Amino acid sequence: NAGVTQTPKFQVLKTGQSMTLQCAQDMNHNSMYWYRQDPGMGLRLIYYSASEGTTDKGEVPNGYNVSRLNKREFSLRLESAAPSQTSVYFCASSERGAGQREQYFGPGTRLTVT
Amino acid sequence: AQSVTQLDSQVPVFEEAPVELRCNYSSSVSVYLFWYVQYPNQGLQLLLKYLSGSTLVKGINGFEAEFNKSQTSFHLRKPSVHISDTAEYFCAVIVYSGGGADGLTFGKGTHLIIQP
Numbered sequence: 001n002a003g004v005t006q007t008p009k010f011q012v013l014k015t016g017q018s019m020t021l022q023c024a025q026d027m028n029h030n031s032m033y034w035y036r037q038d039p040g041m042g043l044r045l046i047y048y049s050a051s052e053g054t055t056d057k058g059e060v061p062n063g064y065n066v067s068r069l070n071k072r073e074f075s076l077r078l079e080s081a082a083p084s085q086t087s088v089y090f091c092a093s094s095e096r097g098a099g100q101r102e103q104y105f106g107p108g109t110r111l112t113v114t
Numbered sequence: 115a116q117s118v119t120q121l122d123s124q125v126p127v128f129e130e131a132p133v134e135l136r137c138n139y140s141s142s143v144s145v146y147l148f149w150y151v152q153y154p155n156q157g158l159q160l161l162l163k164y165l166s167g168s169t170l171v172k173g174i175n176g177f178e179a180e181f182n183k184s185q186t187s188f189h190l191r192k193p194s195v196h197i198s199d200t201a202e203y204f205c206a207v208i209v210y211s212g213g214g215a216d217g218l219t220f221g222k223g224t225h226l227i228i229q230p
Contacts, residue, residue, distance in 0.1 A: 004157075033217055040123070042204060043158075045217035058217050090157060092218075101146045101165060101208055103218060105157040 001026050004106035006091050012112045013081045021076040021109050023091030031094045032074035033058075033103060034066060036087040043090060049074055050096075081113045116141040116209050120221035127195055128229050135190040135224045137205030145207045147188040148218065149179055152202040161203070164188065175199070200228045 007022045025032065030051045035043040035058075045058030049068040063085060065077045074093075078085060088110050092103040121136045139145060146165050150158040162173025169181040179190045188205060202225050206218040 035218075040222055042118075042220035042222040043206075043218070044220070048217050092158075101216070102148060102160045102163050105150075105159075107157045 003027065004091055004093055004104050006106040006109050008109060010110050012114065014114055015082060017081050018079050019081065021089055023075065023106060024073045025093040026072065027093060027104065029093035030096050032068065033092040034076045035090045035092065036060065037090060038087050046076065083113045085111065086113045087111060116145065116207050116219050118205050118207050118219055118221035120205055120224050122224050123222065124225045124227065126227045126229055129197055130194050132193050133195050133226065135203050135226065137188045137190065137221060139186050139188065139207045141207065141209055143209055145209050147181060148206045149173065149190050150204045150206060152204065158204065195228050197228045197230065199226060201226060
């Protein structure tokens with residue numbers, strides 16, 4: 001099992017450009033998440049999806065959109081990139097059972113907006 | 115809303131010495147607690163979790179943590195650290211909403227630096 005995979009690993013954008021970050025998991029998890037990590041800030045939740053067909057805003061959703069394409073895939077889109085969106089982006093997935101609350105993380109996408 | 119405080123942004127420790135990384139949370143309801151580790155240029159890996167039951171939980175790589183409800187703390191400990199433990203450590207909490215997915219609320223992280 002590959003676990004959670006993310007593409008691309010690195011990306012440089014100019015201000016105003018758009019791009020989509022891809023995430024896929026092969027653990028048959030229902031729930032998926034997008035976080036951003038900034039120095040000294042920990043990780044902050046951008047959007048999440050409880051199950052296929054549903055998405056909800058997290059703590060910092062402005063400037064982003066998401067699509068839960070199917071049970072495996074959850075993409076994050078930046079429509080018009082801004083320098084404030086320079087960050088490392090992590091996708092995660094989890095099961096929803098009472099004893100299975102931990103989230104499994106992908107390797108991250110390092111995004112620079114100039 | 116819940117919050118997580120990691121009191122130390124950086125902790126230097128000599129190799130083979132014990133270490134404690136502190137974590138406090140604020141929530142008026144029941145929570146699930148986690149410690150994750152991030153090695154340089156990698157994703158996050160679960161060290162241990164507290165969902166219910168025994169307040170002392172053991173994790174991977176010799177780490178353990180104790181849940182203290184009265185002090186709203188979940189400190190991480192290791193009796194003897196190794197150079198390979200150098201990493202960023204994150205404490206995180208979920209408040210169970212019952213509705214499905216619950217995003218993690220993270221602390222800002224503690225950088226553990228092991229000195230030879």
